[in-house]
Amino acid sequence: MDLFLQQVFNGLTLGSVYTLVAIGLTLVFGILHIPNFAHGALYLVGGYVTLMVMSATGVHYFIAIIASIVVVAVLAVLMERLVFHPLRNSPPIHDKIAAIGLVLFFEALVQLVWGTEYLRMLTPFDNNISVAGVSMTSQRILVIAVTVAVVFLLTLFLKKTMMGASILAMAQNREGAFLVGINANKVAMMTFAISGALAAIAASLASPINLVFPAMGHLVILKAFVVVIIGGMGSIPGAIIAGLVLGLTESMGATYISNDYKDMIAFLLLIIIMTVRPKGLFAKGVY
Amino acid sequence: MDKIFNHRTLIALLVVFALVFPLIYADNRYVLHVMTIGFIFTISVYGMNIIAGFTGQLSLAHAGFFAIGAYSLGILTTRTEMNFWLALLLAVLITSAAGLLLGAIALRTKEHFFAIYTLIVGYLIYLLIDKWDGLTGGIRGLIGIPIPDPIGPLNFESATAMYYLVLFFLLLSIFIAVRIVRSLTGRTYIAIRNSEELAQTLGINTKVNKLISFVISVAYAGLAGALYASLTRFIGPDVASTNMVFNFLMYLIVGGIGTLSGPLVGTMLFVWLEQFLRSYQEYHLLIFGPILVIMVIFFPTGIVGGFYRIKAKLQQKKVPKDNKYFNPVPAKSTKK
Numbered sequence: 001m002d003l004f005l006q007q008v009f010n011g012l013t014l015g016s017v018y019t020l021v022a023i024g025l026t027l028v029f030g031i032l033h034i035p036n037f038a039h040g041a042l043y044l045v046g047g048y049v050t051l052m053v054m055s056a057t058g059v060h061y062f063i064a065i066i067a068s069i070v071v072v073a074v075l076a077v078l079m080e081r082l083v084f085h086p087l088r089n090s091p092p093i094h095d096k097i098a099a100i101g102l103v104l105f106f107e108a109l110v111q112l113v114w115g116t117e118y119l120r121m122l123t124p125f126d127n128n129i130s131v132a133g134v135s136m137t138s139q140r141i142l143v144i145a146v147t148v149a150v151v152f153l154l155t156l157f158l159k160k161t162m163m164g165a166s167i168l169a170m171a172q173n174r175e176g177a178f179l180v181g182i183n184a185n186k187v188a189m190m191t192f193a194i195s196g197a198l199a200a201i202a203a204s205l206a207s208p209i210n211l212v213f214p215a216m217g218h219l220v221i222l223k224a225f226v227v228v229i230i231g232g233m234g235s236i237p238g239a240i241i242a243g244l245v246l247g248l249t250e251s252m253g254a255t256y257i258s259n260d261y262k263d264m265i266a267f268l269l270l271i272i273i274m275t276v277r278p279k280g281l282f283a284k285g286v287y
Numbered sequence: 288m289d290k291i292f293n294h295r296t297l298i299a300l301l302v303v304f305a306l307v308f309p310l311i312y313a314d315n316r317y318v319l320h321v322m323t324i325g326f327i328f329t330i331s332v333y334g335m336n337i338i339a340g341f342t343g344q345l346s347l348a349h350a351g352f353f354a355i356g357a358y359s360l361g362i363l364t365t366r367t368e369m370n371f372w373l374a375l376l377l378a379v380l381i382t383s384a385a386g387l388l389l390g391a392i393a394l395r396t397k398e399h400f401f402a403i404y405t406l407i408v409g410y411l412i413y414l415l416i417d418k419w420d421g422l423t424g425g426i427r428g429l430i431g432i433p434i435p436d437p438i439g440p441l442n443f444e445s446a447t448a449m450y451y452l453v454l455f456f457l458l459l460s461i462f463i464a465v466r467i468v469r470s471l472t473g474r475t476y477i478a479i480r481n482s483e484e485l486a487q488t489l490g491i492n493t494k495v496n497k498l499i500s501f502v503i504s505v506a507y508a509g510l511a512g513a514l515y516a517s518l519t520r521f522i523g524p525d526v527a528s529t530n531m532v533f534n535f536l537m538y539l540i541v542g543g544i545g546t547l548s549g550p551l552v553g554t555m556l557f558v559w560l561e562q563f564l565r566s567y568q569e570y571h572l573l574i575f576g577p578i579l580v581i582m583v584i585f586f587p588t589g590i591v592g593g594f595y596r597i598k599a600k601l602q603q604k605k606v607p608k609d610n611k612y613f614n615p616v617p618a619k620s621t622k623k
Contacts, residue, residue, distance in 0.1 A: 033399075083580055087583065094583045094587060096345060097345075098579070100536060101575075101576045101578070225406075229403065233399075261414075264411060264415075270404075274393075274400065
């Protein structure tokens, strides 16, 4: 029983990270209909910036995270302006190829600047707490707490502010949004900024647990795609539920089936789902 | 008429160059090896071109199938000591069968979903190869894949002989690709790329055509993979990695997606460029990544497509000068 509870807890941590990455991905897809393969690169840069700000200036973990959020959000906006905006009228195959070009670039850049070693991120939250037989590091509790807070704030932003409402409006109906005078450029930049910020937060939270290395974005982005497809492209509640479900499934699978094959679970899940429902679960069928 | 003549001369010159090449570099195994690898990748990129360039479905599982071809040959020749040529044939067939199976399922998804689906299948193939120690040797890879068995007096022990063998398959692959694209089947693929709905309205069975095009593309990958395994004689899980498929894609885009000579131009250019930038191995993507982005934004049809566009423009300007035929554009507006 203890083992089970332990795995539930670990699964929730894992799921929180997937959720954060997937929300960014799903927001961008909802607005611009781009599957942003370069999202993993944002995650990667986010992890490294936090680590480097911490080790270079010695500031507190949280301040480093904020710096990382700013850097990655700016990077994401630049990405939209310089790459995806000029490609908005091209065939869909071009966005994907450009995104792959960005991934290659950022991975090489990170290797050039910081080398290829696996780096540890030390945080003030590495002490252990034991509750009802479940041992948890405060870092893992922090991951879950921050995710809940971020999702809450994001929902508030989307529902209660004009800017947020215009993002939702554009996701629901592009032409309608233009008709009421919503500035498409502004919304696109805003969406990319949010998605970059979420990636930076996710990377900063996960790095103390998973180490920082040039390929850290690969698995996360692929799994985020799984989450987004299961949850329905463009749906935030879908991304949250699917993220947690995937986290729990993986954590259970690793314990009760096989640790070696745990990364395959997510992909097999996706392949089965897409085989049965080619547009994903909960798809609205419009895209 | 003289245009066709020029075109043919160019092709003939290229073939002659390829045939004579080993004589020039007879004592330089390294140059021959790089060239042979380039040819093998070109075969694979031609396959990618058929599905992505002509039928318009971006399949990112291509490296996975390349690996299936390589591992099929590797396992058949090392474990069962099968004759090389039989193993080669079987490797292509196994890969095609895998492609048929995946294509039948994956092609029900469209556009983004197809790209994501195939990307994930490709990654799954990589993970399988990496973890399935018993069959694939896992991360240690497969060692000691034999060179092709001799056919009669021909043996393939020298680098030159391997070069000619691969060249033969390359020319065959290009020939088949050209025949497919110029036939009605090729037109059908292009129609599907341009608009699937419209193609359907015209009475084209898009499902079957997409599937056939996918299987052909996969067969190319399988052939290339099998040749790669017997050339390098060692394969590891890396042949299935996403970097491999991104490389193929880069060769295709820069050379010219949806053109007949694009895969050859792009692959040979990059294979040699990578050799010249060898000392910057880890960082060459720093330049190649942005090149990919810039190409897609400004030259979406790559080097070959760009070349034809410029040529067409130049010819357009020339027309008013020797105005023998009807010119729909008034002379005034073309003179600038």
